[in-house]
């Protein structure tokens with residue numbers, strides 16, 4: 570019998586699932602320790618190995634260390650976050666205002682992953698009908714980096730409470746480049762067991778068995794062995 574490389578060993582599978590389940594969005598637990606260049610390069614390489622529509626690889630990585638630039642972006646966050654708080658009322662508003670939603674200055678490194686919407690020319694294979702597939706591809710690069718970072722013991726926090734035009738100006742992005750993800754990165758004092766929003770009582774994880782449909786929206790998995798399994802292993 571030949572040994573196939575199609576399967577991961579049990580230890581490799583455990584490692585992969587561990588990264589998936591223990592990845593967290595980090596805002597409050599950053600340590601100031603710098604990320605060594607060889608570690609950062611591994612993370613960027615993981616991101617660069619994400620799938621992309623037509624192998625477009627639309628991403629660029631803007632590494633931001635300057636405190637001045639980060640302070641400017643924090644000021645943009647404060648402005649947008651103030652507006653965001655106004656969308657909630659009463660207790661919910663108070664709760665929102667108590668949430669920490671960025672670690673821009675506490676983390677030693679910020680990274681903006683952008684999407685060059687013109688890369689690969691006007692006709693990218695697979696992007697004909699769904700033009701936003703370049704953005705979807707870039708999200709996958711973010712997720713690769715996020716998981717690899719978790720395996721390296723590095724926390725990542727996505728900050729999206731930012732005005733895209735202001736962010737583009739601050740980072741000197743050309744017109745055709747979209748600032749897809751603004752990330753705070755660094756070693757952490759701890760990775761929380763649950764999403765911070767869950768810990769703070771903002772929202773909890775939905776039950777998977779209510780999110781799986783059968784042969785079309787709305788038809789449940791009634792009497793399906795998959796449903797029984799999902800319910801038993803929630």
Ligand SMILES: Cc1cc2c(cc1C)N(C[C@H](O)[C@H](O)[C@H](O)COP(=O)(O)O)c1[nH]c(=O)[nH]c(=O)c1N2
Nearest residue numbers: 592593594596669670671727728729730764765766
């Ligand atoms: C596109 C996008 C945008 C944001 C986020 C995520 C994603 C995917 N999240 C993080 C988000 O709150 C977090 O992922 C969920 O609460 C689940 O927690 P874990 O990531 O599992 O720890 C996030 N968190 C935050 O504190 N400020 C933010 O602006 C954002 N923005």
